[in-house]
Amino acid sequence: MKSRQEQRSEETKEQILKAAGTLFAKKGFDSVSIREIAKDAGCSHTTIYLYFKDKEALLHQLSMPSLERLYKQLLQISLMDTLTPEARLKGISREYIQFCLENRNMFDVFFNAKSTRVDELEPELEINKLRLEIFALMKQVLQDCLSMPDDELLLNFSRTFYYQLNGILSTYSYLHESIPVLMKRLEPTFDLSVEILILGFKEKISQKGNE
Amino acid sequence: MKSRQEQRSEETKEQILKAAGTLFAKKGFDSVSIREIAKDAGCSHTTIYLYFKDKEALLHQLSMPSLERLYKQLLQISLMDTLTPEARLKGISREYIQFCLENRNMFDVFFNAKSTRVDELEPELEINKLRLEIFALMKQVLQDCLSMPDDELLLNFSRTFYYQLNGILSTYSYLHESIPVLMKRLEPTFDLSVEILILGFKEKISQKGNE
Amino acid sequence: MKSRQEQRSEETKEQILKAAGTLFAKKGFDSVSIREIAKDAGCSHTTIYLYFKDKEALLHQLSMPSLERLYKQLLQISLMDTLTPEARLKGISREYIQFCLENRNMFDVFFNAKSTRVDELEPELEINKLRLEIFALMKQVLQDCLSMPDDELLLNFSRTFYYQLNGILSTYSYLHESIPVLMKRLEPTFDLSVEILILGFKEKISQKGNE
Amino acid sequence: MKSRQEQRSEETKEQILKAAGTLFAKKGFDSVSIREIAKDAGCSHTTIYLYFKDKEALLHQLSMPSLERLYKQLLQISLMDTLTPEARLKGISREYIQFCLENRNMFDVFFNAKSTRVDELEPELEINKLRLEIFALMKQVLQDCLSMPDDELLLNFSRTFYYQLNGILSTYSYLHESIPVLMKRLEPTFDLSVEILILGFKEKISQKGNE
DNA sequence: GATGAATGAGGGTTCATTCAT
DNA sequence: AATGAATGAACCCTCATTCAT
The missing domain is CATH 1.10.10.60 (Homeodomain-like)
Structure with a gap:
């Protein structure tokens, strides 16, 4: 006690x-x-x-728990087998976007390693590891969604998908609207983006198949 | 004289x-x-x-000409009628990405109005105007590409497209690679992203048509 | 108990x-x-x-016992009647040097009253008293060594002798060698210094006698 | 102008x-x-x-000119051929002592390299060089004084001599007397020290000769 | 038009010390 | 008796900015 x-x-x-x-x-x-x-x-x-220890330590102690929480939430969604893979992908996207917007430009810190020094690998690595795990998770769900092998193409698709999410974030992370309002207003657009991408991915695959 | x-x-x-x-x-x-x-x-x-006047004024005076230059280059590409609309879209995307990467974190300033002061609306507005014009230009080329009317859907497609580009940028703008090397390495991925989007857009349109 | x-x-x-x-x-x-x-x-x-009471009080409480220990050791050597006076002088010198080197920059504090506060005379005085007693002890042994009266000349000889020891200390107290290594390496030089001084003293006395 | x-x-x-x-x-x-x-x-x-540039640079810019001035003065004295070698040695000693006392515990800085960092060799080296040159100069005059070869013994004599000077300094550098008063009062003692040493050196040499 | 001199505000960090427990 | 929490003063140093020339 x-x-x-x-x-x-x-x-x-x-x-x-x-x-x-x-x-x-x-x-x-x-x-x-x-x-x-x-x-x-x-x-x-x-x-x-x-x-x-110092300002940077404060930053890292601050980022890790948040990131871990995010990761767990994403993982949870990815495991919901009551949902179609596409719904899972959309859920993950929404969650990811909402989280990053809520943490506004902390996002910079999390994902762009803005304040890391090259000579101090330890703390950076932990963040990087989480970042990679999140990316891997998205790739996995994307694979489920497209029923395709884990090949170079899937990797590139994942990147494209990841870019899209980050693009949304960087576009909106400076606006002064409140998060719930913002989400409400733009969620359809975000969802559309995901849809478009999935459609594009599938089309690309079928093109490849026809070659 | x-x-x-x-x-x-x-x-x-x-x-x-x-x-x-x-x-x-x-x-x-x-x-x-x-x-x-x-x-x-x-x-x-x-x-x-x-x-x-001060450091910030320097920044603003600096942004405008660069942005104008970018706009002109994009405009030029959009008018190249020897190219297919899709090629023009790819060209514009490459140019835009390259420009923003070359100006790395300037990108933040240009497009996210990071350092704007409330009391000085003028320069900010000018930047915003240009930003919107660039967006409009992309939308135009996208419309040419998809042969669709200028409606709500096109607007959302344009946003998605814009997100994608910014996502690429925010993902790579902190890397320590030189721009040419980076471009060489990732251009295929970037091109793929554009392709995917176009395929997705087209598919979405045809879905809509079938409803 | x-x-x-x-x-x-x-x-x-x-x-x-x-x-x-x-x-x-x-x-x-x-x-x-x-x-x-x-x-x-x-x-x-x-x-x-x-x-x-504070950091400085710690320093002062710390100095006294050490100095007392040193004084006792020097006293002990000065009383060893199995040794010639010259051997005793050399022994005292070695002990003194070794002690001061072992306590490195403490030496400053002990002998130069570096950190004394004007408002607290007590501890300072005690240290001074001990310092004087050590000096007196050296003078005594020097007198035995030179078989001379306790006059002005002896006082000056003692000073010269004391300078020599302190000179050795201040010259070497910043080196980063370990004490035993340092002592081993330089003991002959230190001994030589003492010898030279004694020779000089004796010669000076005999010069005086011949005047 | x-x-x-x-x-x-x-x-x-x-x-x-x-x-x-x-x-x-x-x-x-x-x-x-x-x-x-x-x-x-x-x-x-x-x-x-x-x-x-920083505090340390200030220190070094401060020390070098002084030290150089000292060196030149000592050099000048060492070249006065109207004086006997012994007089030159005394002159050098007085000058050296006076200089160091005038600069009080700067002496620490000059000669003990108190504040030097190992990773920055440049400035330290300059000071060290001067220090060594001053030592060499004293050794030279001492050699003239004793008419002896430049051998191991001369080196040790020089050290002893150097210790003596530093001993005087470290003994008096914390006193609160004004320099001229101090010098006046103690010059005879300092001179005596030098005399004693020379006598001692000579005696040691003659002892060696008789072995 | 151009510049070196000078400054106050503020940056991160460390320290001896005090207070409540 | 002993301690963890907390603090204000002070540390070196950098900055954008102004002033006199």
Whole structure:
């Protein structure tokens, strides 16, 4: 059982993470200062260093749980066998987009490794690993959807699919609309995009077959 | 006719813009210092303030000509009637991608209005106008390609297409490969993406027709 | 008789002193942090403040016993009547040098009163007293060595002798060699220095006698 | 001819150097902050960075000219053939001591390379070179003084001599007396030290001869 | 028109120290 | 007796910007 002190400590840490998350998302990693985070978290800026080695560590501790949560959600959807593969693909797409929009330009950090230094492979690797796993998951569902072998073509299809999602994100991640409103308004368009792609993929396959 | 002094003055300005453009593209807006630009431009850092109100003004003055150049190039391709509409669409896509990659994180600035200030609407609007024109141009070529009316569906197709391009960009704009190498390696994939989309669009249209 | 608690308490204090001593000696007063000491002492950094008013107090409490130990060792050597006076002088020199080198930059603190505060005269005075006693002891042995009266000349000889030792120390106290290695390598040189001085002293005396 | 601006600039730089010199000498390199220097120099702390890359650069720019000046003075004395070698040696000693005392614990910096990092050899090397040259110069004069070959023994004598000087310095460099007063009071003692050493050296040589 | 000099605000980080438990 | 949490002061350093020339 936790003592009151421990509880307070965890609260502080939580508040720091929360403040940092919000600020990073709003302004981008580089543009947020430690003092700014501290202010929003309601503690001294030095307190942050009690819980995180440095600014970058804060970022990584912040990203990993979110990403892991995302991955689990996507995995769950991919396993729903009550849905058709195409429905699963759409579900995954929606979830992915919604998550990334909710975390706005944190998305940059997650997927573009914006703030990683080449000489520090460890933390980067973990994120990269997750990124790859998410990509692999999408590829898997896409394969189910198209009933095709796991070949070079599937890889390229997956890339195209991945581009599409990221394109949606980068197009909308700076808008100042609230997420639910945005999702409501654009979900049909997003769904259409997925549909188009699937149609295109299938057509491409049948073309290949006819060659 | 310009006096010699005026000429020199314009040269300096041009060099500042050139240096800033290169640096912003290479390192991103925030990571470039005024002194760095001045050094590359071969002038004092204070000189920059003679021509530009502040760092941000420099950025905006910088974006417009580039974007205009891009627009003209895209327009040119769209008018090449020796090419099939699909070839034109591919050409435009390649050009657009290459341009944005070459200007790397500038892309953020151009298309995501990252650094716009609320109090200065003018430049922002101009950029937005161009952005919309580029979008319209793509839509036009897409329409030619699909021989369809200019309706809601075309609009959504265009969005999907636009997403795809931006997705490619956001996926690759942080890689440390040189542009030519990158383009060589990924052009087939990019082309495939465009193909898939067109196939998907056509299929969607024929589905609609059969309803 | 001490209660178990008292015993534990003293142990902790002892460990703090030991850790601080080692660290100060190795890295210098300023470069050692309280937390570092606590870590090496196996306690929390706040515990240190239970036993010592502040960092400086720790330093002073630390210096005295060491210096006293040194003094006792030197005294012991000075009383070894199995040795010739010259051998005693050499022994004292070696011991003194070794001690100071082992305590490296602590030497600064001990002998140069680097970190003394004006408002707290007590500890400083004690250190000064010990310093003077060590000096007096060397003077005594030097007198035995030279069979001369305790006059102005002896005082100056003692100073010269003291300078020599300190010169050796200040020359070598920053080297990164281990003490035993260093001593082994340079002991002959140190011994030579002492010899030279004694020869010089004797010669000076005989010159004086002939005047 | 210098413009007024250039003149002012040089003045500022000079004042920074002067302030830094005094403070380093008084408190030691590590214990002096950039802001402290700026305050004493009457400028903003950022101004310091206009003239010096960083704190360490300031230190090195500060040390080199002084050291070079010292070296030239010592060299000059060593070449005065109106003086006996012994007089030259005494002169050199006095000059060296006076210089080092005037620069108080800067002496630490000069001769103990306190603040040098191993990875930056350049500046350290220059100082080391000068240090060695000064040592070589003393050795030369000592050789003239003793009319002996340049052998191992001479090297050890030089070391002993060098220790003696440094011993004097380290003994007195923390006192709060003014230099002229100090020199006046202790010069006879310093001279005596040199005398003693020379006598000792000569005696040692004659001993060797008789073996 | 152009520039070197100078600055204040702010960046991340470390530290000795205090407080509540 | 002992500790983890927390803090303010201070560290070096960089920046965009202004001022006098």
